[in-house]
Amino acid sequence: xxxxxxxxxxxxxxxxxxxxxxxxxxxxxxxxxxxxxxxxxxxxxxxxxxxxxxxxxxxxxxxxxxxxxxxxxxxxxxxxxxxxxxxxxxxxxxxxxxxxxxxxxxxxxxxxxxxxxxxxxxxxxxxxxxxxxxxxxxxxxxxxxxxxxxxxxxxxxxxxxxxxxxxxxxxxxxxxxxxxxxxxxxxxxxxxxxxxxxxxxxxxxxxxxxxxxxxxxxxxxxxxxxxxxxxxxxxxxxxxxxxxxxxxxxxxxxxxxxxxxxxxxxxxxxxxxxxxxxxxxxxxxxxxxxxxxxxxxxxxxxxxxxxxxxxxxxxxxxxxxxxxxxxxxxxxxxxxxxxxxxxxxxxxxxxxxxxxxxxxxxxxxxxxxxxxxxxxxxxxxxxxxxxxxxxxxxxxxxxxxxxxxxxxxxxxxxxxxxxxxxxxxxxxxxxxxxxxxxxxxxxxxxxxxxxxxxxxxxxxxxxxxxxxxxxxxxxxxxxxxxxxxxxxxxxxxxxxxxxxxxxxxxxxxxxxxxxxxxxxxxxxxxxxxx
Amino acid sequence: xxxxxxxxxxxxxxxxxxxxxxxxxxxxxxxxxxxxxxxxxxxxxxxxxxxxxxxxxxxxxxxxxxxxxxxxxxxxxxxxxxxxxxxxxxxxxxxxxxxxxxxxxxxxxxxxxxxxxxxxxxxxxxxxxxxxxxxxxxxxxxxxxxxxxxxxxxxxxxxxxxxxxxxxxxxxxxxxxxxxxxxxxxxxxxxxxxxxxxxxxxxxxxxxxxxxxxxxxxxxxxxxxxxxxxxxxxxxxxxxxxxxxxxxxxxxx
Numbered sequence: 149x150x151x152x153x154x155x156x157x158x159x160x161x162x163x164x165x166x167x168x169x170x171x172x173x174x175x176x177x178x179x180x181x182x183x184x185x186x187x188x189x190x191x192x193x194x195x196x197x198x199x200x201x202x203x204x205x206x207x208x209x210x211x212x213x214x215x216x217x218x219x220x221x222x223x224x225x226x227x228x229x230x231x232x233x234x235x236x237x238x239x240x241x242x243x244x245x246x247x248x249x250x251x252x253x254x255x256x257x258x259x260x261x262x263x264x265x266x267x268x269x270x271x272x273x274x275x276x277x278x279x280x281x282x283x284x285x286x287x288x289x290x291x292x293x294x295x296x297x298x299x300x301x302x303x304x305x306x307x308x309x310x311x312x313x314x315x316x317x318x319x320x321x322x323x324x325x326x327x328x329x330x331x332x333x334x335x336x337x338x339x340x341x342x343x344x345x346x347x348x349x350x351x352x353x354x355x356x357x358x359x360x361x362x363x364x365x366x367x368x369x370x371x372x373x374x375x376x377x378x379x380x381x382x383x384x385x386x387x388x389x390x391x392x393x394x395x396x397x398x399x400x401x402x403x404x405x406x407x408x409x410x411x412x413x414x415x416x417x418x419x420x421x422x423x424x425x426x427x428x429x430x431x432x433x434x435x436x437x438x439x440x441x442x443x444x445x446x447x448x449x450x451x452x453x454x455x456x457x458x459x460x461x462x463x464x465x466x467x468x469x470x471x472x473x474x475x476x477x478x479x480x481x482x483x484x485x486x487x488x489x490x491x492x493x494x495x496x497x498x499x500x501x502x503x504x505x506x507x508x509x510x511x512x513x514x515x516x517x518x519x520x521x522x523x524x525x526x527x528x529x530x531x532x533x534x535x536x537x538x539x540x541x542x543x544x545x546x547x548x549x550x551x552x553x554x555x556x557x558x559x560x561x562x563x564x565x566x567x568x569x570x571x572x573x574x575x576x577x578x579x580x581x582x583x584x585x586x587x588x589x590x591x592x593x594x595x596x597x598x599x600x601x602x603x604x605x606x607x608x609x610x611x612x613x614x615x616x617x618x619x620x621x622x623x624x625x626x627x628x629x630x631x632x633x634x635x636x637x638x639x640x641x642x643x644x645x646x647x648x649x650x651x652x653x654x655x656x657x658x659x660x661x662x663x664x665x666x667x668x669x670x671x672x673x674x675x676x677x678x
Numbered sequence: 679x680x681x682x683x684x685x686x687x688x689x690x691x692x693x694x695x696x697x698x699x700x701x702x703x704x705x706x707x708x709x710x711x712x713x714x715x716x717x718x719x720x721x722x723x724x725x726x727x728x729x730x731x732x733x734x735x736x737x738x739x740x741x742x743x744x745x746x747x748x749x750x751x752x753x754x755x756x757x758x759x760x761x762x763x764x765x766x767x768x769x770x771x772x773x774x775x776x777x778x779x780x781x782x783x784x785x786x787x788x789x790x791x792x793x794x795x796x797x798x799x800x801x802x803x804x805x806x807x808x809x810x811x812x813x814x815x816x817x818x819x820x821x822x823x824x825x826x827x828x829x830x831x832x833x834x835x836x837x838x839x840x841x842x843x844x845x846x847x848x849x850x851x852x853x854x855x856x857x858x859x860x861x862x863x864x865x866x867x868x869x870x871x872x873x874x875x876x877x878x879x880x881x882x883x884x885x886x887x888x889x890x891x892x893x894x895x896x897x898x899x900x901x902x903x904x905x906x907x908x909x910x911x912x913x914x915x916x917x918x919x920x921x922x923x924x925x926x927x928x929x930x931x
Binding site: 227236237238239240241252254255256258283288289290291322323324325 | 706707708709710727728729731749750751752754756757759793794795796
């Protein structure tokens with residue numbers, strides 16, 4: 149891998165690394181001989197290392213160019229954090245961290261946390277390694293480059309060797325010793341038995357566990373071609389959403405992290421939206437049952453997710469309010485966490501039920517390529533034209549509703565606008581590959597509006613839920629007046645924020661219906677409206 | 679980010695040994711650590727086999743145009759970086775005097791590193807200069823090694839007085855006993871009285887040949903002789919320092 153050298157000026161410079169594959173037999177003495185005078189290479193004894201690459205289900209660390217690796221060496225376990233800017237930090241960490249909060253407090257935890265959010269760390273790749281560490285030193289015996297000779301074998305999910313063993317030489321520069329680092333690279337690049345490694349270790353090892361870096365993203369991306377028909381596009385979209393739902397099912401059942409359930413619910417919501425908004429391209433009889441069952445799935449997954457969000461919000465507000473409110477809200481939080489555990493039990497029962505298995509089977513069956521073209525009015529229309537027309541229709545609907553509600557829309561009205569905006573967003577995302585740049589621009593603008601509407605809605609829901617939860621917890625005797633007082637303070641804060649948020653919503657709504665945005669929407673069909 | 683200065687205006691009291699030991703312990707704990715050698719003798723830099731980068735290093739250390747990050751060099755230990763010094767750093771005081779608001783300069787230079795390092799240790803020269811003033815202004819706390827003798831205690835009083843005159847009386851001065859020779863009755867009695875009075879850290883560093891041997895092999899004491907009494911005392915000092923700073927809220931670094 150090429151050296152990373154784009155280091156901002158505020159960061160200490162240079163800690164690049166490279167990996168060479170050893171393509172034929174070589175002696176370690178040959179490496180030492182190739183170094184220019186003044187540089188010496190020393191090796192420490194060979195040792196076995198168990199290495200596990202940790203990342204979230206959706207590869208957030210990898211996507212950011214960072215890595216978190218756990219190494220068990222000689223009875224000791226270390227976590228090695230390599231941020232995108234280069235360099236490595238070694239942190240004593242046993243047991244293996246399951247989330248960012250399990251790391252010791254400090255800059256490493258903060259950096260990992262900022263990338264991971266609520267996601268759990270999963271062992272997405274593992275290797276058994278024979279490692280010989282070494283150092284290249286200068287005339288002062290100062291290390292200028294670190295070296296690892298390694299023979300590694302990927303391990304499958306049962307930690308059994310799988311895939312081929314490869315031998316590599318990894319080198320890493322030391323900050324502030326660029327001269328030595330360049331000299332080592334220049335000397336070893338020329339050696340015939342070393343070849344720049346073409347594949348990342350992570351990719352090779354993840355393959356042994358049936359994964360590929362970046363193989364999952366909650367974003368929807370259905371590759372649609374220009375000649376795809378509307379019916380085929382809808383089928384592919386629904387199929388993609390089935391795969392996303394299935395990919396998140398085990399994590400939601402095992403409660404690995406809250407994002408599995410979140411992504412599962414988004415996929416179900418998108419599928420329901422597709423079935424409704426793209427109904428003109430579908431055979432209604434074929435999809436009637438799926439539509440009904442997805443409504444059930446949306447319903448049974450709701451309460452647990454709502455509680456996930458509420459608990460996270462309340463934790464955040466507790467921190468914002470500071471002491472003593474934070475402590476006073478604890479009984480309320482404990483009550484909600486218990487409720488959430490109960491709800492997860494019910495969720496698990498639903499997600500492992502025969503009904504869910506039948507639902508997935510139906511979903512799979514109805515999204516198989518049909519033998520005959522579907523009997524639907526819009527089925528054979530080109531997908532691009534169809535998608536653009538649906539987007540335009542959804543935009544007009546949102547605009548009409550916003551206009552009707554006016555600037556003093558009641559909270560329920562804004563909630564309806566939020567749903568309309570979500571439907572428009574889904575359509576734009578479904579057809580984004582065909583609609584190109586204008587769709588991407590619209591998504592960006594729409595996101596701002598959705599964020600504003602989302603915050604407004606959350607603030608309204610949180611006030612209601614807080615009152616409900618307080619009633620429950622007071623009735624159960626698990627909390628006293630102090631909790632009520634803190635909850636009251638929080639409601640007042642939320643109410644004030646909601647008032648301020650209304651102005652933001654009005655501004656964003658105005659921005660989303662300007663003549664320029666309308667022209668962008670119109671340009672999607674380049675004159676071919678409905 | 680915690681900025682801890684290890685400072686005494688008396689020489690030969692174990693400042694550099696303390697800085698090397700504490701920085702090593704921090705790095706071994708997985709904390710990103712930077713040591714800034716502010717002593718032109720460069721003993722700490724020598725201990726880590728690191729020399730300053732390029733010419734005019736002292737001027738660059740305090741100039742507006744050069745971020746400190748450009749002058750940082752990696753040590754042989756993971757997680758531990760050094761801003762090294764050599765004899766040319768005796769010009770640091772003059773370079774600082776040429777700047778506007780010289781006393782605030784070190785704090786300003788360290789500010790961009792706040793998100794990069796967990797701990798910064800400043801290894802100070804045994805003097806009272808403009809650099810000392812800037813150190814007091816930049817530090818979250820100052821660790822003062824004190825040999826249990828009456829002359830050393832007098833030095834501690836002078837340092838407190840200087841901190842007051844420099845307008846940095848708010849920076850806590852944490853004295854701890856260093857180079858305690860248990861064979862000497864005066865040391866034993868003074869050590870007992872000072873720790874008992876509660877103004878000194880509980881951890882007291884014994885006079886130890888292990889320290890000299892570690893310096894001889896240019897290996898930090900916690901790695902050279904981790905089970906030695908001195909290394910254990912430094913580990914206790916490190917724990918105490920972390921606890922004290924966790925409860926310290928007087929100002930952010």
